[in-house]
Amino acid sequence: MNGLTFAFSEAFALLAGFDHRVLEIVLLSLQVSGLAVCLGTLVGLPMGACLGVGRFPGRQVLVVILNGCMGLPSVVVGVVVYLALSRSGPLGEWGLLYSPTAMVIAQTLLVVPLMAAIARQTVEDAWREYEEELTAMRFRWFDSVRVLLHDCRHSLLVAVLAGLGRAMSEVGAVMIVGGNIDRSTRTMTTAIALETSKGDLPLAVALGLVLLAVILILNGLAYGLRLWAMRRYA
Amino acid sequence: MHTSTNVPMFPLRIRDLHWRVGGRAVLDGFSLELSGEGITILLGPNGAGKSVFLRSVCGLLKPDAGHFDWGGGPPPEFGVTMVFQQPKMLRDSVQANVELALRPLHVPPAERRMRAQAVLERVGLAHRAGDSARGLSGGERQRLALARAWITRPRLLLLDEPTASLDPSSVDAIERIVREIRTEGTRILMTTHNLGQAMRLADDVVFIDAGRVCEHAPVQRFFARPASTAARRYIQGELPWRMAF
Amino acid sequence: MAHGLLTFLKSAVFSLAALATAAQGGETIVLASTTSTEQSGLFNFILPIFEKHSGIAVKVVALGTGQALDVGRRGDADVLLVHDRAAEDKFVAEGYGVGRRDVMYNDFVLVGPAADAAGVKAAKDAVDAFGRIARKGSAWVSRGDRSGTHAAELRFWSAAGVEPKGQGWYKEAGSGMGPTLNMAAGMGAYTLTDRGTWASFRNRQDLAILYAGDPKLYNPYGVILVNPARHPHVKKAAGEKFIDWITSADGHRAISAYRIGNEQLFYPMR
Numbered sequence: 202m203n204g205l206t207f208a209f210s211e212a213f214a215l216l217a218g219f220d221h222r223v224l225e226i227v228l229l230s231l232q233v234s235g236l237a238v239c240l241g242t243l244v245g246l247p248m249g250a251c252l253g254v255g256r257f258p259g260r261q262v263l264v265v266i267l268n269g270c271m272g273l274p275s276v277v278v279g280v281v282v283y284l285a286l287s288r289s290g291p292l293g294e295w296g297l298l299y300s301p302t303a304m305v306i307a308q309t310l311l312v313v314p315l316m317a318a319i320a321r322q323t324v325e326d327a328w329r330e331y332e333e334e335l336t337a338m339r340f341r342w343f344d345s346v347r348v349l350l351h352d353c354r355h356s357l358l359v360a361v362l363a364g365l366g367r368a369m370s371e372v373g374a375v376m377i378v379g380g381n382i383d384r385s386t387r388t389m390t391t392a393i394a395l396e397t398s399k400g401d402l403p404l405a406v407a408l409g410l411v412l413l414a415v416i417l418i419l420n421g422l423a424y425g426l427r428l429w430a431m432r433r434y435a
Numbered sequence: 436m437h438t439s440t441n442v443p444m445f446p447l448r449i450r451d452l453h454w455r456v457g458g459r460a461v462l463d464g465f466s467l468e469l470s471g472e473g474i475t476i477l478l479g480p481n482g483a484g485k486s487v488f489l490r491s492v493c494g495l496l497k498p499d500a501g502h503f504d505w506g507g508g509p510p511p512e513f514g515v516t517m518v519f520q521q522p523k524m525l526r527d528s529v530q531a532n533v534e535l536a537l538r539p540l541h542v543p544p545a546e547r548r549m550r551a552q553a554v555l556e557r558v559g560l561a562h563r564a565g566d567s568a569r570g571l572s573g574g575e576r577q578r579l580a581l582a583r584a585w586i587t588r589p590r591l592l593l594l595d596e597p598t599a600s601l602d603p604s605s606v607d608a609i610e611r612i613v614r615e616i617r618t619e620g621t622r623i624l625m626t627t628h629n630l631g632q633a634m635r636l637a638d639d640v641v642f643i644d645a646g647r648v649c650e651h652a653p654v655q656r657f658f659a660r661p662a663s664t665a666a667r668r669y670i671q672g673e674l675p676w677r678m679a680f
Numbered sequence: 681m682a683h684g685l686l687t688f689l690k691s692a693v694f695s696l697a698a699l700a701t702a703a704q705g706g707e708t709i710v711l712a713s714t715t716s717t718e719q720s721g722l723f724n725f726i727l728p729i730f731e732k733h734s735g736i737a738v739k740v741v742a743l744g745t746g747q748a749l750d751v752g753r754r755g756d757a758d759v760l761l762v763h764d765r766a767a768e769d770k771f772v773a774e775g776y777g778v779g780r781r782d783v784m785y786n787d788f789v790l791v792g793p794a795a796d797a798a799g800v801k802a803a804k805d806a807v808d809a810f811g812r813i814a815r816k817g818s819a820w821v822s823r824g825d826r827s828g829t830h831a832a833e834l835r836f837w838s839a840a841g842v843e844p845k846g847q848g849w850y851k852e853a854g855s856g857m858g859p860t861l862n863m864a865a866g867m868g869a870y871t872l873t874d875r876g877t878w879a880s881f882r883n884r885q886d887l888a889i890l891y892a893g894d895p896k897l898y899n900p901y902g903v904i905l906v907n908p909a910r911h912p913h914v915k916k917a918a919g920e921k922f923i924d925w926i927t928s929a930d931g932h933r934a935i936s937a938y939r940i941g942n943e944q945l946f947y948p949m950r
Binding site for chain 1: 710715719723724739740741742753754755756855856857858859861862865877880881882883884911913
């Protein structure tokens with residue numbers, strides 16, 4: 202119990218004191234995961250929406266695969282991206298290994314299927330509602346996708362938050378492709394892993410609490426945004 | 436004025452439509468000829484196939500057999516529009532919902548806004564342009580749906596029981612709008628169970644029973660001297676209600 | 681909505697790029713080393729000295745020795761600093777590395793539960809200590825990860841005539857020194873650790889150093905440049921500058937100066 206109470210007080214101290222190194226780590230985590238989620242939004246949401254609206258042979262198989270990919274282990278993605286970006290790998294020329302860019306790539310690959318799967322379900326439900334009207338108005342399927350993405354924007358926020366949660370809390374992928382390099386590719390989760398392996402458990406928990414606080418704040422902001430918007434257009 | 440005025444559409448000859456679902460013949464040799472003007476009202480008991488027929492005209496449904504002859508030309512891409520019994524509105528403003536219909540027609544945004552404002556005026560919803568569409572009352576929503584159809588200047592407008600669950604003043608408002616749309620030259624095909632409405636609005640009446648057309652006559656003649664027994668019984672309110680599927 | 685998203689995306693990319701380049705103001709090299717070395721805190725101490733002296737920033741990727749050598753084989757690092765002489769020699773012989781030099785040594789220590797049921801404290805030497813643990817069947821946690829520590833541990837078992845694999849008391853953690861120590865502390869087991877990691881390990885619970893000092897427990901480190909002939913992108917000049925520095929008097933001074941609680945952990949080799 203002592204360790205835990207110490208962890209809480211340590212967490213507050215880190216946050217309140219704006220410990221420089223902790224801030225650096227938090228900022229990097231936000232940038233890497235934030236960028237991955239942005240890319241996930243641009244790629245994953247339309248992809249999921251198209252799958253929700255489209256009707257073509259093999260669609261059901263794709264849906265099952267996509268849903269399965271939601272559970273991709275982050276370590277596996279990390280190893281695959283590592284082998285791809287390694288100097289001896291196909292994309293070695295780019296020299297991206299052990300950089301924040303590599304971490305963004307790995308996290309994007311993790312996050313896109315998750316966001317696409319949620320978007321697919323959301324848009325498919327909406328399509329059931331609007332299909333007749335939009336077809337009668339002569340909307341082509343891809344224009345329908347755009348209409349539905351906009352109409353479901355509040356529910357799609359859940360997809361974005363899910364992606365953000367997944368990205369910010371994963372450690373396997375960023376550890377392998379980033380290398381957990383001090384001041385360069387150390388994120389909150391890899392820092393926590395490091396402190397844990399050093400046996401400094403209270404510090405690890407404290408960092409964990411900081412991470413949790415950041416995620417909660419982001420979720421709170423998103424919720425507030427949604428409430429405000431729903432009051433406008435529900 | 437209207438979309439694709441150069442493309443011929445009428446007379447619209449519908450020949451021998453068949454459509455089965457779940458072992459039941461919903462359209463069973465449905466044939467009809469429509470001229471290019473006026474309001475035609477489809478009457479008939481529930482399950483007779485009225486809504487299914489409208490959907491097939493609109494292209495939402497492909498019949499198992501049968502033929503559409505659009506004035507000798509190809510089936511029109513635009514110019515046919517439908518308002519459903521329970522119209523669905525986007526989670527957006529009234530104005531945005533009206534403008535939605537102009538997007539497939541690739542109308543530029545400025546012109547969309549202008550036309551939306553104009554049509555909202557005509558249906559009496561201009562003061563609600565910025566409000567949430569889902570917050571409208573039943574009558575207002577139906578007016579919005581009509582505005583959304585009207586804005587595309589359709590040549591053929593299909594209405595599926597537009598005043599089914601509305602109060603008398605809303606019914607009145609809708610009927611007024613329908614008449615205005617007709618005056619502008621749009622051909623209207625409409626279903627209803629409201630015989631008074633049929634008498635008020637129709638130029639001609641089509642009576643449908645068991646998936647086929649029983650009778651097609653000018654409105655006066657239909658109500659004065661209905662030719663088929665089924666029609667007579669329907670007008671007198673005696674026709675048994677078929678189960679809607 | 682799309683426009684707002686696009687501007688956010690652009691600013692995110694710029695800030696990320698800025699962050700990436702800010703981290704490497706001047707030149708950088710990637711040094712693949714071991715978790716035990718990094719966790720001892722040595723790099724945080726000596727690398728800033730090197731950077732000040734040369735303007736080169738060293739990015740340390742900490743892995744097990746086996747993994748670090750693999751990284752070198754793939755050309756993903758410029759310099760390696762590991763502690764497994766046999767593996768290092770093989771690495772150079774296979775043509776993956778050049779210019780291997782001795783750097784420093786630290787020592788391994790045998791830690792275990794204070795109660796010391798196997799009587800390790802009374803052992804004649806390191807090999808005897810290992811033998812006692814095997815005979816008693818006391819719980820042991822191994823790194824099991826092809827690290828320098830793991831290789832050393834296996835040499836001792838072999839010298840003691842013990843085949844530990846598959847025995848009930850022998851557990852392989854398959855991970856770094858820290859997690860292995862965590863496991864040993866949690867299970868009340870014996871394990872072999874380097875003094876550096878032990879000194880900075882905070883979760884000791886009931887564990888204590890039970891045997892140390894045998895010269896066989898000395899753990900020498902070597903530094904190798906990844907072969908530029910094999911991987912042309914390797915930063916040869918900067919890497920050589922680092923190797924020269926760490927084996928120079930300046931480097932030795934820095935290494936010797938590093939202490940945890942007044943205890944020197946690493947001893948430079950001439």
